[in-house]
Amino acid sequence: MQTNNVTWHQTSVSRNSRQQRNGHRGCVIWLTGLSGSGKSTVANQLSLALFQRGVQTYVLDGDNLRCGINSNLGFSDEDRDENVRRVAEVAKLFVDAGMVVIAAVISPMKHQRDMARKKFGANEFVEVFVDCPLDVCQTRDPKGLYKKARQGKIVGFTGIDAPYQPPAHPQVTVQTHVQSIEQGVDRILHYLNAHRTLRLSDGL
């Protein structure tokens, strides 16, 4: 493929070879939800659980990426689009390296999550809705951001004065106000197992 005088180079070590060595397929587990819903908490517990099972995982956390590759982006609609696009592109590189990527990004709009999904093959993008009512998120307020938003010190805060569109058909829903962290992680692990998402099979 060639666009704008840029040529895609095949790599000498294929994704297939990397997956065979890892003993599992790569994929992205995409956690979406309000600030304070539990994305980072669930992502890290899931990463640990998979790591302990010998799975190569990496967490891409929105907050962390905004400290580096996305540090020039704010929270306008356009910047969030670009933020999600970059997270998805970075996730794609990790998946190409045979890894299980756990992305924890608000990704508030359906079109952003659809855009991310389109970068991956079927069964390679697992959308997880980290569902928690806004009032519970506000009570948790682990970083004090809701308080700042209510005081008008942050403008355009998701759920307060910026939109969040809940996914209509996520592969998994984790309800962190009624399920423990362990139950949430188990639900995701169960999905991966039931759908053989990480399992190597014919042709891979």
Ligand SMILES: Nc1ncnc2c1ncn2[C@@H]1O[C@H](COP(=O)(O)OS(=O)(=O)O)[C@@H](OP(=O)(O)O)[C@H]1O
């Ligand atoms: N205005 C506004 N709205 C929402 N969140 C805000 C905002 N300003 C700063 N923060 C902090 O940024 C984190 C969200 O970054 P994301 O990259 O996940 O957001 S997005 O997907 O581009 O919407 C978010 O992290 P989480 O609380 O983990 O979701 C906040 O710590």
Ligand SMILES: Nc1ncnc2c1ncn2[C@@H]1O[C@H](COP(=O)(O)OP(=O)(O)O)[C@@H](O)[C@H]1O
């Ligand atoms: N069942 C649960 N799942 C995930 N987080 C929970 C749960 N119950 C309570 N919490 C707490 O809620 C907060 C969620 O914060 P965080 O993971 O940073 O959310 P987010 O990344 O979505 O902003 C943490 O303090 C976490 O300990």
